[in-house]
Amino acid sequence: MATTSSDGESATADREILISREIDAPRELVFEAFTQVRHLSRWWGPEGFTTTTRSFEFRVGGAWDFVMHGPDGTDYQEWITWREIVPPQRIALLHGESPTDPDAFESFLTFESTGERTRIAMRTVFPTRELRDQAVEKYHAVEGGEQxxxxxxxxVAGLRHGTES
Structure with missing residues (x-):
């Protein structure tokens, strides 16, 4: 978790991106869609991207090794290591290009039940402000996260209405 300075601002605020969304589905279903590879590979990524999973082990210390295919044909090697899993409330992960990527960033996801809906918040903390700025400016991380x-x-709407399997 982020520490807070005496003025109330997060000590990591200049290295963070926070994206949230309310989803019209129960928390357990949203969590399942985020944690099972049969679902995850079908929706992960921004507009125009597809995902190919090489390996997936959803457990603390496990990893998701995958390739994101960009709309321009560029392949992006990706690696996520799961650091904390509290079903169906919270996930912490380390995301980089490989298990040894020095520029890997941390993400903290929370799944909050609001009746039959779920508020998901994704807080990403980069090692440096420069890496955060590069992610925002060069890779459009905010728009990509929102997408x-x-x-x-x-x-998840498709799952609820029987149009996804």
């Missing part, structure tokens, strides 16, 4: 959560919402 990814939009894909999750649409996918």
């Amino acid at each position: 990814t959560l939009s894909h999750l919402a649409a996918y």
Whole structure:
């Protein structure tokens, strides 16, 4: 968790991106869609991207090794290590290009039940402000994160209405 300075601001605020969305589905279903590879590979990523999973082990210390295929044909090697899993409330992960990526960033996801809906919040903390700025400016991380959560919402809606399997 982030520490807070005496003025009340997070000590990591200049290295963070926070994206949240309310999804019209129960928390357990949203959590399942985020944690089972049969679902995750179908909605993960921003507009125009697809995902190919090489390996997936959802447990603390386990990893998701995958490739994101960009709309321009560029492949992005990706690696996520699961650091904390508290079903269906919270996930912490380390995300980089490989298990030894020095520029890997941490993400903390919370799933809050609001009746039959779920508020998902994704807080990403980069090692440096420069890496955060690069992610925002060069890779459009804010828009990409919002699009990814939009894909999750649409996918879960399909599950609820029987149009996804």
